[in-house]
Amino acid sequence: MEDKKATLVVHSGDFDKIMSAFILGNGFLSMGFSVTIFFTFWGLNALKIKGFNKAPLSRMNFFGLGRYIIKKKMKKYNVASLNDLAVNLKKLGGKIIACTMTMELMGIREEDLRTDLVDEYGTVGKYCYESKDADVALFI
Amino acid sequence: MNKTVSRTVDCISENCPMPLIKTRAAILDAEKGDVIKIIGTHPQSFEEIPMALEVLEKNILEKGQEKENWYITFEV
Numbered sequence: 768m769e770d771k772k773a774t775l776v777v778h779s780g781d782f783d784k785i786m787s788a789f790i791l792g793n794g795f796l797s798m799g800f801s802v803t804i805f806f807t808f809w810g811l812n813a814l815k816i817k818g819f820n821k822a823p824l825s826r827m828n829f830f831g832l833g834r835y836i837i838k839k840k841m842k843k844y845n846v847a848s849l850n851d852l853a854v855n856l857k858k859l860g861g862k863i864i865a866c867t868m869t870m871e872l873m874g875i876r877e878e879d880l881r882t883d884l885v886d887e888y889g890t891v892g893k894y895c896y897e898s899k900d901a902d903v904a905l906f907i
Numbered sequence: 908m909n910k911t912v913s914r915t916v917d918c919i920s921e922n923c924p925m926p927l928i929k930t931r932a933a934i935l936d937a938e939k940g941d942v943i944k945i946i947g948t949h950p951q952s953f954e955e956i957p958m959a960l961e962v963l964e965k966n967i968l969e970k971g972q973e974k975e976n977w978y979i980t981f982e983v
Contacts, residue, residue: 793924797931798962845922892921895960 771800771834773903776894780809781825782834782849788907789852795903796859804856805894807866811873814880816863819849853884862886864893910942910968912980918947919976926952927959934963937983942968944980953977 773795777788788810792802794832812818828835833837841848857863864887868899887893898904916933918926926947933943945956953970956979960967970979 769939780945793928797924797927798959799931830960845920845925847925852924855925856934858926 770846771795771798772811772901773800773802774894774898774901775804775905775907777800777804777806777810777813777907778808779825779907780812780822782819782822782837783825783834784907785810785813785819786849788905789849789856791905792861793852794861795848796856796861800902802856802859802861803864803868803894803897804861805812805864805889807869809856809866811869811875811880813849814863814884816879816881818881819853822849823868834856864889864897866890866894886897912944912983913937913941915944915946918945918949918952922949923951927955930956930959931963932963934983939983941983942980943983944978946973946976946978948976953979954965 775788775792777785779785788804790853792804795802806814813822824837825830863885865885867888868890870876914933914937914964916922918927918929924946926949930945932969947953957967966982968980969983971977
């Protein structure tokens with residue numbers, strides 16, 4: 768197969784949207800694509816230590832009750848947790864870039880983020896450079 | 908099928924996207940010529956794993972149903 772590539776921007780910090788990003792990333796990796804995910808703005812919160820546990824649902828969060836119900840349902844239907852999806856993305860060779868400009872805006876330091884997930888730090892130039900030969904580019 | 912299975916990957920009761928992820932992980936761990944058997948229950952994965960194998964240019968040796976589980980055997 769010729770080299771295929773997918774790049775994703777994760778702007779949202781919502782549990783369900785981050786989950787979609789990791790599922791898509793894993794899906795592309797499973798099909799032999801290389802995958803780079805660029806986390807910016809609210810998405811950065813997910814990369815914080817215990818960030819996955821704090822991410823709210825985009826709808827019907829009800830101060831965390833919605834998230835609790837979704838997590839219970841995920842267990843019931845054997846759906847992989849956000850953390851498992853992230854760890855698998857890394858295992859399959861997915862690359863994660865954290866946006867340093869928005870880290871400054873949001874008061875997030877490198878030591879606040881999970882070093883097991885973040886590969887590189889950069890800004891828009893790095894994302895665009897990564898995307899110059901991408902077959903798929905998504906904004907979440 | 909005459910070839911011996913070198914590794915069996917159990918995806919029984921696992922939901923999307925884990926069977927696909929486990930298939931890819933098994934391919935990355937394998938050596939050329941290895942024969943991998945994936946067993947699962949998730950219906951869409953039975954359709955979609957062959958799609959990934961097509962893109963990855965891996966040859967399916969056998970696929971079918973064993974009781975409640977499906978299986979896909981392919982060569983790396």
